Amino acid sequence: MRDVTLSFDLYWSFRSPYSYMVTGRLAALQRDYDVECHVRPVYPLAVRTPEFFEQQDPLWLSYFMTDVFREAEFLGLPFRWPRPDPVQRSPEEGYGMKQPHIHRLTHLGVEAVQRGRGLQFLDEVSRTIWGGEVDSWHEGDHLAQAAERAGLDFAEMAAAVEADPGRFAAVVEENQVAQRAAGHWGVPMMVFGGEAFFGQDRFDQLKSRMEAQDLRRR
Template sequence: MPLDYDLYWSFRSPYSYMVAPRLLALEAEHEVACRVRPVYPLAVRTPEFFDTRDPLWLPYFMTDVFREAAFLRLPFRWPRPDPVQRGPDGRYPEAQPWIHRLTHLGVAAAERGRGLAFLVEASRVIWSGDVDDWQEGDHLARAAERAGLDFAEMAAAVDAAPDRYAAVVEENQVAQRAAGHWGVPMMVFGGEAFFGQDRFDQLKWRMQQHGLTARRGS
């Protein structure tokens, strides 16, 4: 049986974007199964979180995300537009159609067994800098197709039952905190939380201690 772990992940997190390709490669090369559990970003869940940050937090964060992307050799630009909308006063309104729908699409992809592949493809569209107005046209549809999904079917399901998908996201968020942290990306293996894309190597190391094996032919 493959080893399995939970992945708590946000479409608005640059670090989530950065770790997803490595997790997909891990699953392709080893007997590992990822349970994708999308969550809303902190800006939606707890926007007051950012009100208490030290003034140095944002400048360092913006330096670090570009540096880390360059280190990982990933194309990177802050999304245009930001998946989380802000009002003229700089506050985050309660109505957030883009990030809610994105997160629900992530849930739907996971339910169809292609969650991790969809996270990789969709986040590349949003974060790589190759696409402006990622929310328009067929950008997400083509990302879903590359992930092996029928976007029209998946989107119709999401749009028809937003409350059901929101409930799944809420369950994920409760489970995330119960597992030991609130941030993303967060991998939970064997009851142990690994928070941050820079914990990937430790996650793999722990899996190796529990008998991680290569897939045949990889």
């Protein structure tokens, strides 16, 4: 019988509805089983490679928008497209415009990881952004309340992010390089035992691999 805690890496974006959809299951997995999730926030494709969306077949978007709502309903999760979208787009610049929302969110995610509450922060914030009950999630104390539920001091986190954005951007870049080296570029992506599991619908397969390695309840 093994005597070490299992662990896996999670590559995750605040702009990904599918990232939101898997986070609750991953949080429950870490809570209930002897397994540790190493959260590695990344920027969404719209920021990393904005041309990705310009090159898609026109049917891609219509299918995607059907699928995300259908999948959320299937999983029993509240869902609405965020207001505002964490990634902004203009007719003139497309996704190449400044992106203050997603950079701030991603850097806050890095800070939460460094404070040892990364997955909890992702879970609470993604529910705030995608759950459909909060308008203007970026204003007021919505993020602060989410951070508090995750066991974090939002004021301290925000101050750290604002003081040295370059340091946080460098961590995100490291995560993105590691993500591709692990075998994929999309999110959510879990990596366990050197094997990449891309997509929220790969959760059961991920857990099955862990069970084969003597996954134990806490």
